[in-house]
Amino acid sequence: MKEYSIEEVSNIVRPQLGEDIPLTLYRILRVIGMRKILGETSGPTLYMMGKQVGTMIGAKDLGDFEAKIKELKVGIPEVQVVEDDHVVVKLYECITCAGFVYTGEMFCDMESGIIAGLLEAVFKKKAKSTQTKSWSVGYNYCEFEVMLY
Numbered sequence: 001m002k003e004y005s006i007e008e009v010s011n012i013v014r015p016q017l018g019e020d021i022p023l024t025l026y027r028i029l030r031v032i033g034m035r036k037i038l039g040e041t042s043g044p045t046l047y048m049m050g051k052q053v054g055t056m057i058g059a060k061d062l063g064d065f066e067a068k069i070k071e072l073k074v075g076i077p078e079v080q081v082v083e084d085d086h087v088v089v090k091l092y093e094c095i096t097c098a099g100f101v102y103t104g105e106m107f108c109d110m111e112s113g114i115i116a117g118l119l120e121a122v123f124k125k126k127a128k129s130t131q132t133k134s135w136s137v138g139y140n141y142c143e144f145e146v147m148l149y
């Protein structure tokens with residue numbers, strides 16, 4: 001199976017419809033479709049997928065990290081460096097869960113992976129991101145604890 005580059009998938013010719021899609025379509029694919037097909041493995045799969053995306057895109061520093069997350073409309077990030085190896089990222093207007101009703105479970109695995117992938121590029125260390133807050137567990141933002149090692 002052929003692997004495609006960011007350049008290849010970015011070549012969009014849609015003179016009437018443009019580059020944007022309804023967020024509802026994205027969420028149907030992401031929250032309904034992928035979970036239905038992948039089941040319990042959807043979380044780890046989406047995390048790995050997000051991490052790959054973050055690594056491919058990359059970020060030079062924390063300012064660039066915030067710009068990339070916003071540019072991709074993944075959300076509006078707020079970064080707090082707690083310690084050398086510990087970063088907390090709050091994500092407002094999360095692409096996947098902003099506005100979601102309380103369900104008692106968190107599922108922003110792709111976003112978590114994208115954050116980890118980009119932060120690996122910023123800190124030149126391995127990163128493991130864990131989601132700790134979400135609209136779906138009663139907050140009005142998402143939060144990720146990132147350990148660097």
Ligand SMILES: [Zn+2]
Pocket residue numbers: 094095096097098108111134135142
């Ligand atoms: Zn979220």
